[in-house]
Amino acid sequence: MSTHSPFGVNRLFAAGARATYRTHLATYGDLAPGSSRAELIPELERSGLIGRGGAGFPAAQKFGSVPRSGMSSLWRSSAIVIANGAEGEPRSLKDERLLRDAPHLVIDGLLAAAAVVHAGTMYLYTTAQSLPSVRRAISERDDARAIRVVEAPDTFISGEASAVVNAISNGVALPTDKTVRLTTSGLKQRPTLVQNVETLAHVALVARYGSAWFREVGSNRDPGTRLVTVSGAVPADRVLEVPGDTPVRDILRACGATDDDIAAVLVGGYHGAWLSGNDLSVGLSPAALASHGAHLGAGILYALAADQCGLRASAEIVRYLANESAQQCGPCMFGLPEMARLLERIASGDPDRRLARELASVSESVVGRGSCHHPNGTTRLVLSALDAFSPDVQAHLTGRCVRRAGR
Amino acid sequence: MAGTPNRYTLHIDWTKCDGRGLCTELIPDLLARDKWGYPIAKTGDPAARSNVAVPGSRLAAAGDAVDLCPLLALKLIAPTDAR
Ligand code: SF4
Ligand code: SF4
Numbered sequence: 503m504s505t506h507s508p509f510g511v512n513r514l515f516a517a518g519a520r521a522t523y524r525t526h527l528a529t530y531g532d533l534a535p536g537s538s539r540a541e542l543i544p545e546l547e548r549s550g551l552i553g554r555g556g557a558g559f560p561a562a563q564k565f566g567s568v569p570r571s572g573m574s575s576l577w578r579s580s581a582i583v584i585a586n587g588a589e590g591e592p593r594s595l596k597d598e599r600l601l602r603d604a605p606h607l608v609i610d611g612l613l614a615a616a617a618v619v620h621a622g623t624m625y626l627y628t629t630a631q632s633l634p635s636v637r638r639a640i641s642e643r644d645d646a647r648a649i650r651v652v653e654a655p656d657t658f659i660s661g662e663a664s665a666v667v668n669a670i671s672n673g674v675a676l677p678t679d680k681t682v683r684l685t686t687s688g689l690k691q692r693p694t695l696v697q698n699v700e701t702l703a704h705v706a707l708v709a710r711y712g713s714a715w716f717r718e719v720g721s722n723r724d725p726g727t728r729l730v731t732v733s734g735a736v737p738a739d740r741v742l743e744v745p746g747d748t749p750v751r752d753i754l755r756a757c758g759a760t761d762d763d764i765a766a767v768l769v770g771g772y773h774g775a776w777l778s779g780n781d782l783s784v785g786l787s788p789a790a791l792a793s794h795g796a797h798l799g800a801g802i803l804y805a806l807a808a809d810q811c812g813l814r815a816s817a818e819i820v821r822y823l824a825n826e827s828a829q830q831c832g833p834c835m836f837g838l839p840e841m842a843r844l845l846e847r848i849a850s851g852d853p854d855r856r857l858a859r860e861l862a863s864v865s866e867s868v869v870g871r872g873s874c875h876h877p878n879g880t881t882r883l884v885l886s887a888l889d890a891f892s893p894d895v896q897a898h899l900t901g902r903c904v905r906r907a908g909r
Numbered sequence: 910m911a912g913t914p915n916r917y918t919l920h921i922d923w924t925k926c927d928g929r930g931l932c933t934e935l936i937p938d939l940l941a942r943d944k945w946g947y948p949i950a951k952t953g954d955p956a957a958r959s960n961v962a963v964p965g966s967r968l969a970a971a972g973d974a975v976d977l978c979p980l981l982a983l984k985l986i987a988p989t990d991a992r
Contacts, residue, residue, distance in 0.1 A: 677924075678924065679922040679923070679924050679925070681920055681984065681986060830923065830924040831923030831924060831926075832923065832926060832927070832928045832945055832946075832947040833923070833943065833945070833947055833949075834923070836945045837945075866955065867943055867944075867949065869955045869956055869958070870954070870955050870956040870957055870958035870959060871921075871923060871947070871949065871958050871959065872923050872959075873922070873923050873924050873959075878956065
């Protein structure tokens with residue numbers, strides 16, 4: 503155990519803003535050179551680290567799914583690790599913040615991951631805003647020269663794992679049809695591990711200080727810290743590092759919001775679900791949110807002000823999502839614009855009583871029928887809006903909006 | 910992912926399918942057409958509708974659909990335990 507281990511909740515940004523390699527090393531100490539597969543994967547398993555990109559998959563399990571490279575296949579089919587910093591969610595700022603302030607933790611995590619799966623090739627994939635800080639960080643150290651940096655376009659879908667692989671190999675950041683896992687056959691048909699940059703930053707800390715240290719913060723079911731981005735009805739958009747399972751209400755209060763200001767909170771981003779104002783004591787962890795039909799996604803909280811119409815806000819999001827469909831898969835290409843149209847009609851006070859049922863039925867029909875989760879995520883948002891704002895749906899049918907007319 | 914123990918699945922590549930519905934005529938018991946013409950699995954978990962379970966008795970018909978799909982959007986995937 504190093505004497506350097508940061509104390510408390512301020513882990514990922516312990517080296518301060520725009521940390522140079524020197525301050526990084528002074529803060530965290532050296533990365534134990536070349537942790538082996540046999541050491542780091544069990545340590546990650548004990549840490550309970552859950553991926554921070556959105557899918558919420560245990561990190562150790564994903565590492566473990568990369569096949570061991572045999573001697574004969576070493577030169578031809580060695581694995582590839584990709585640090586994913588595409589962050590397509592418009593309301594997420596955490597990966598950009600991480601790559602600006604703590605790029606060396608991400609690089610450490612990428613190097614550790616590559617050592618574990620014997621990867622011959624490493625990529626860091628991120629948007630234009632983050633390229634300068636990433637390039638500067640790489641140039642500051644000798645062990646990172648092999649990392650290839652690839653720019654991600656600013657689209658919602660560019661960070662989907664198969665889109666990441668497609669972008670790096672063909673320059674097209676669109677999802678592809680998959681019949682095998684990327685960890686079996688991905689970039690250039692080689693086993694490919696795509697990990698979110700925040701996940702890798704935590705890997706760098708577990709590799710240094712171990713799983714017991716990692717679990718000192720957070721809850722049993724969601725150990726460690728998480729980065730969250732809070733926006734909407736708060737004084738200013740903020741990125742916060744919080745213990746896993748922190749109640750949503752506490753996070754909003756830390757951002758200066760009061761309960762009375764908030765009608766509902768969108769959790770998990772545009773593929774997420776609305777939590778009503780009465781449910782804000784729920785912990786921000788995959789397990790706690792699942793019981794509310796929500797998921798954590800990339801750690802996004804968007805607070806809806808008490809006088810804002812949740813149906814209108816949702817309609818705007820669904821219209822955005824329809825426009826961000828990659829237009830490759832029929833049900834997504836035709837279904838999402840129709841969902842947006844129907845929700846817009848409900849939001850604008852169309853008195854047709856069949857609209858909500860029709861919207862639910864179109865939404866359910868697109869689930870599981872695309873090459874990526876875009877239809878599923880959009881449906882989750884629509885169904886949760888119909889549920890969380892059902893009194894508003896009723897009021898809109900009579901031409902009133904309880905939010906704007908009321909308080 | 911595709912590949913289920915002890916059962917064949919018919920995988921639909923949505924990036925290729927253009928929804929003219931030939932497959933839904935060949936295996937109407939497995940696939941219906943949605944309002945835009947695209948195939949939609951009649952049974953099974955909605956979230957897994959890109960991989961449609963094929964009973965043994967319908968393997969041959971599903972194979973025909975694979976061969977006749979003009980856009981090569983269909984693929985039969987063997988049970989994982991038979992590989
Ligand atoms: S489901 Fe939609 S977003 Fe995903 S690949 Fe198909 S068309 Fe593109
Ligand atoms: S035959 Fe092929 S292209 Fe036509 S609807 Fe079926 S899967 Fe789609």
